[in-house]
Amino acid sequence: MEKSLSRRVILFPVPLQGCMNPMIQLGKMLHSRGFSITVIHTRFNAPRASSHPLFTFLQIPDGLSETEKRLHDVNLMLTLLNKRCESPFRDTLTKLLQSETEEAKQRISCLIDDSQWVFTQPLAKSLNLPRLVLNATKVSFFRGHFVLPQLRRERFLPLQDSEQDDPVPEFPPQRKKDIFRLLDEETEILDAYLNQIYEATKASSGLIFVSSCEELDQESLIQARQDFQIPIFAIGPSHTHFPASSSSLLTPDETCMPWLDKQEDKSVIYVSLGSLVTISEAEMLEIAWGLRNSDQPFLWVVRAGSVNGTKWIESIPEEVMERLKEKGKIVKWAPQPDVLKHRAIGGYLTHNGWNSTVESVCEGVPMICLPFFWDQMLNARFVSEIWMVGLHLENRIERNEIEKAIRRLFSETEGGEIRERMKLLKEKVGRSVQENGSAYRSLENLVDYITSF
């Protein structure tokens, strides 16, 4: 506690749910070690200051129009944010540093911002302020995704049917069809942006992976340390320190919990596709029928606006809704960490965002993988093929496939084996955040490192 007294850390999260949670979690961890925390944030998707009374929040304008706020192309949105936030962020940070010198009360130790902010590295350097980079994806994805421009240039497209399942040695453990989905969706903007991220990370004072630890990512961590030649910290599943719900950008429907209380142990399949994925009406109906036909109780999160062309679930015919209500509950947003912890949850049909994947591992909940974009395909391969703690739908959003996968996951033999492996993985990851575990030690090292600035 004492060594960090009167030190302030500035955080600058990217305004997306999957990036906000880990940054706020890190802030809480550092605050508990005696650091004061200032969060500079965009107006768009601003965190709820009232949920974190111990932090100071400073809002900057982001210049996003209403249309831009709804952009599905996340990389395009991030490049716009990088352009528009540079000047207001510089003004705010400069003022903070000036007030620090004037008042001489509290030293600002460093800036910690998301790897997806790229203008911050030269700015921090010009202000003589150490910058640490936070990344919220799996280490193997972060390390590997810099190879995408090379794959695009060299030989990847078009992809023949016979090569779909081939491995990709440059970016394991993905298959060619996974990479195809990545390259297909992204534009040339991405290649230049990735290069900026790489350079800005390499020039930084250190790299922090939240939600990763030696137990989940040992080999990639060794390689990343060679690649970047900067200190790297893998501080483990952050939500195990503090509940993540408080940094939720949407209001969770708490009626999930009493509903779960009424269900039998390990009987419910939880379904959520995270904060960004959108699906078609037809796909929503396939999921609905798959869930109903499986006969398993289900808790299904359908985010408002996540079904293209509709507000919510109003396009589900009345008679289908009646059948769904017999077995399940549909909400717009759930208190996910609490849901996954609940004794009634027996499986998770997931998009495999990294936060959701790790939350599921930490609660020992086996998964059915339905990845859509970005790191989700890699995470799904780890779950289904490396750790073997889940089944992969291979993008078949069809009622029969969904029903079949749920039945397999809840079955005694195959499901039981998956559950057993998940139990072991949960224990291994759980040990990492306990005293002297790898993530615990890494957090200690991070605190010492920040204190040394």
Ligand code: UDX
């Ligand atoms: C995005 C990308 O989709 C993902 O690929 C990348 O790894 C991180 O950024 P997102 O879709 O937000 O992620 O998914 P994820 O990383 O799983 O994060 C979602 C967070 O929202 C989780 O912490 C989860 O607990 C929370 N959540 C989700 C809720 O609190 N309630 C819900 O109903 C759904």
